[in-house]
Amino acid sequence: MHTHHKTRIKVDPSNPDTIPKFMDELPIPSIARPRAVIKGSPYYEIVMKQVQHRYHQLFPTTTIWGYDGLHPGPTIKVRKNEKIYVRWKNKLPRKHLLPIDRTLHESAGPPDVRTVVHLHGANVAWESDGHPEAWFTRDFAETGGTFSRKVYEYTNRQMGATLWYHDHAIGITRLNVYAGLSGFYLIEDPVEKHLKLPKGIYDIPLLIQDRSFHSDGSLFYPENSEPPAPVNPSVQPFFTGNTIAVNGKLWPKLTVEPRKYRFRILNASNTTAYTLRLGDGRTFYQIATDGGLLEEPVELTVLPLEPAERSEVIIDFSQHKGKKLILQNTNDDGNMGVIMRFDVKLPLKEKDFSEIPNKLITEEQLLDEKQADKTRLLKLDAIEDEYQRPVLLLDDRMWHDPVTEKPVIGHTEVWKFINVMNFPHPIHIHLIQFKILHRTPFDLERFQQDGHIQYTGPPVPPEIHERGWKDTVKAEPGMVTSVIMQFSENPGEYVWHCHILEHEDYDMMRPMRVVQEE
Structure with missing residues (x-):
């Protein structure tokens, strides 16, 4: 086998056509191990570090940011209802790897490198949710306006699920996640023991x-x-x-x-x-x-x-x-x-006894649109800033405008996302999982004139692959996308936003205050 072809292309990382595919074996992220047990619960410390990472065996190394210096970060595995504590530590350099837009929130002056970790999809108390303004710098030297604790508490009171954690710092989320700050968080549910799923x-x-x-x-x-x-x-x-x-x-x-x-x-x-x-x-x-x-x-x-x-x-x-x-x-x-x-290519180690079951779980909670305590109409739109750049908005409001979404504990709400733009937005609501009800086409011109929603066709049920519990929904252009959810615990300060990170940073994110019944 001769490898010295005359025409062998030199790999240029900037030119994907020169990068050979399927050379590297897929790495499996390592599992995080607790450092100690505190009040009977596992305690983890995970450190954000700047490290050298190899994206491809023929590449030079790439400077990235990783949780525990890994990309993706270590996978955190917990059992349903098992409480854990995590101290997320920022040991990153003071200078950012990537270009910072100084016109965005909190980005005008230092600190350039601020981080906060959001556990995406988790039912958690708001102080551990990773609020965008609960950011902290290296060694907690500086902290944002909603910062209140160094050690996060995750109660894992929810179904078994594949969650993930990632950076959520105000104004620079797109840069911090792109630099490498993301990882898996897996909740294991006892109901899975009876299912013979591959494990x-x-x-x-x-x-x-x-x-x-x-x-x-x-x-x-x-x-x-x-x-x-x-x-x-x-x-x-x-x-x-x-x-x-x-x-x-x-x-x-x-x-x-x-x-x-x-x-x-x-x-x-x-x-x-x-x-x-x-x-x-x-x-x-x-x-x-x-x-x-x-x-x-x-x-x-x-x-x-x-x-x-x-x-x-x-x-x-x-x-x-x-x-x-x-x-x-x-x-x-x-x-x-x-x-x-x-x-x-691998030989079968042993007979495969795993199954694709006919039935996975029995749905306990059924949410009925007719029984909703509140329905919110929420517009997805854009304006231009003084530099003629698009500013993407939720319901015509900026991040710093007063909070308008105040769901009540115990209530069921329907949110209807009215997308007047010509591309879809993945909308993520913190704290809860929801069900997608339907998407309905509407008369865009009429809506732009007088704000009236004139439906132009029947509601379309959710696609076959999105009928389970969701925390992120594709709001289709020219459609009203309706989701239903019940707020059951954890009053406090949360957010909802578009998960296109460039949109979330400017300015497609809004506060949400979950309140107790009066």
Whole structure:
């Protein structure tokens, strides 16, 4: 086997066409271990550090930020209702890796490197939710206006689910997450013990992110938009990378046995949505959404995922011995149309006794739109700032405007997102999991004239892959997207926002105050 072809392309990290795919084996994030036990509960310390990371075996190393110096960060595994404590420590340098737009919230002066960790999808007391203004700098030297505790408490009073943690600092979330600050948080539910789902080494998380690089291997993040705004650096309306990393490796391969595997798939990209497809359109089975298991598995050939959405699927490789199956992204072609590859090359260790059950869970809680205590109409729109840049808004309000969403503990609410823009937004509500009711087309011109919602067609039920518990919903353009949820505990200061991080930072995020019944 001669490797010295005359035409061998030199790998240039800035040019994805030169980067060979499926060279690196998919890394599996390590499991976080508690440092101690406090008041009978596991206590963790996780440190944000600047480190060198190798995205591809033919790349130079890349300077990134990682939880415990890892990218993705260590996976935190807990049991349902098991309380844990986590001290998130900022040991990052004082200078940011990426260009900071000084016109955004709290970004005008120092501190440049402020962090706060949000556990996405979690039912937690607000002081441990990672409020955007509860940020802290290195060694807690400086803290934001809502900062109140150094050690977070996670009670895990919710269904088993694939959650994730990531940075949420006001005005620079897009930069901190892009620098590498994200990881998995898995809640294990006793009900799963009875289900014979693939487990152990056959239960694998996949964190998908797009990235771009300079020729020297350093992360590329645009300093300005095209055409450039009059301020520099300037926030982008969106970011799209030109490579795909899964668990921190570019276009990896996973060598598997001919058997069933469970994959917990997370779109942790800043802006990019994916539609996943396996090989030549083979079926796979979805068993969970953001908030946990579905009532029964759903057979799919494609799986759309907006930023921050999670989906758990079972892929059965038993009929594909010796084959290679590419996980594709049909939203794109070329390099961005490929995510990773499964190589069914390993011998079967032992007989596969795992199953794709007919029934996963019994749904206890049924929410009825007619019984809602409150319905909110919430517009997704944009204005221009003094530099002619788009400012994305929720209900025509900026982040710092007074809070208008004040759900009451014990109440059921329906939120209707009226998207008057021409592209979808993944809307995330902190603290709760909701159900998608429907999406209904409406007369945009009429609405723009007098604010009246004139529906132009019947409500469309949620897509087959989004019928479980959700914390992030795709608000489609020209549609009213309705979700229903019940607030059951944890009054306090939360937020809701678009999970396109460039939008969240400017200014598509609003406070939400959960209040006790009067």
